[in-house]
Amino acid sequence: MPIDQNGDAHVDGVSLRSLPKVSLHDHLDGAVRPQTVIELADEAGIEVASQDAGELADWFAEKSDSGSLVEYLKTFDLTTGVMQTAEALTRIAREFVEDLVADGVVYGEVRWAPEQHLTRGMSLDEAVEAVQEGIEQGEDAADDAGHDIRVGQLISAMRHTDRSLEIARLAVDWRGRGAVGFDIAGPEDGFPPSRLRPAFDYLAESFFPTTVHAGEAAGLDSIRSALLDGRALRLGHGVRIAQDLQIVSREGEEVFVEFGDLARWVRDREIPLELSPSSNLQTGAIAAWGTEMADHPFDLLYQLGFAVTVNVDNRTMSRTSLTRELALLVEAFDYGLDDLETFQINAAAASFLPVEEREELIDIITEGFGD
Known part of the structure; x- marks a missing residue:
């Protein structure tokens, strides 16, 4: 499907950008505008690969397209490096909301790890407050322009450090003030959710929702630990749950599949999968199935x-x-508007909003899709 110079595409004559969308897996430090990186890096005395925003955007994409999550994560050294002051965090969070609005997002959850933004003297609370200020500025500007959007914070702990319980307490403390959930991020392989069990116990006792990165760089054991140790209500990526499916036969276009116990549990309990098609290709998360979008087990x-x-x-x-x-999924799997609407309704239902607000969000989506 051709994507035009404005980054839009059309299905049945309908602009995909204009359709209401829900964004659940969106990293703040992975969404900094290249021009903003250049300007903030100059202020902080940080070297960048290019002073041209287009060239820097190319650099990010090239470095990220490595087939390795570990290499992919190295590009974040630059973005987190320019996110060490309250002013920078507020600006980046505001621009993040602006970019969501431009993308047609009506509800988003932004995940980020406050512990990675303290090198220039901010406290954890000050960092969260700065991001919340930027989010609210972005929401207010959108409202003034006639666009309705709401964005909640997913407070993340880094799975390879020892601050997870502290970050869990931070997230709960900000409940009702911008934080809607908890996540763990960073290198997945070798750092299972069980390692952070005290934090997850605390979150469960506090009835605070969690989503856990699992099934991206590691396999079924990681997903199992996310569910059992992390009590995850959603799986961050979760794409490798397909390893627990065995195709036993094909008859024409019909595929007959045998489920493993874990896959059946995830499917039957309707545990949402936060699939990220392009990223899954870049990090090698779908290497077991192929290297093209059409190989992704999404369909x-x-x-x-x-x-x-x-x-x-x-x-x-x-x-x-x-x-x-x-657009990439439509091109790979010939989806129609009904399919795309289903994906957005799934995301709305999986959001960490109260049920009444989830129902309102679903109404916004169905109305926007013309139902």
């Missing part, structure tokens, strides 16, 4: 009834948007 999972959602993961690193991700 298999969708056809089997999993609660699939579409996400960007990192807008800057993948040089993408939700509009573009949907």
Whole structure:
């Protein structure tokens, strides 16, 4: 499907950018505008690969397209490096909301790790407050322009450090003031959720929702630990749940699949999968199935009834948007508007909003899709 110079595409004559969308897996430090990186790096005395925003965008994309999550994560050294002051965090969060509005997002959850933004003297609370200020500025500007959007923070702990319980307490403390959920991020392989069990116990006792990165760089054991140790209500990526599916036969276009216990549990309990197609290609998360979008098990999972959602993961690193991700899926799997609407309803239902607000969000989506 051709994507025009404005980053838009059309299905049945309908602009994909104009459709209401829900973004669940969107990293703040993976969504910094290249021009903003250049300006903030200059202020902080940080060297960048280019002073030209277009060239720097190319650099991010090239470095991220490595087939390795570890290498992919190295590009964040630059973005987090320019996110060490309250002013920078507020600006980046405000611009993040502006970019969501331009992408047609009506509800978003932005995940980021406050512990990574303290090198220039901010406290954890000050960092969260700065991001919340930027979010609210972006929401207010959108409202003034006639666009309705709401964005909640997913406070993330880094899975390879020892601050997870402290960050869990921070997230709960900001409940009702901008934080809607908790996440763990960073290198997945070798750092299972079980390692952070005290934090997850505290969150469960506090009835605070969690989504856990699992099934991206590690396999079924990681997903199992996310569910059992992390009590995850959603799986961050979760794409490797397809490893627990065995195709036993094909008859024409019909595929007959045998489920493992874990895959059946995730499917039957409707545990949402935060799939990020372009990112999954870049990091090698779908290497077991191939290297092209058409090889992504997204469609298999969708056809089997999993609660699939579409996400960007990192807008800057993948040089993408939700509009573009949907266009790529349409091109690979010949989806129609009904399919795209299903993905957005799945995301709305999976959001960490009260049920009444989830229902209102679903109404906004169905109305926007013309139902």
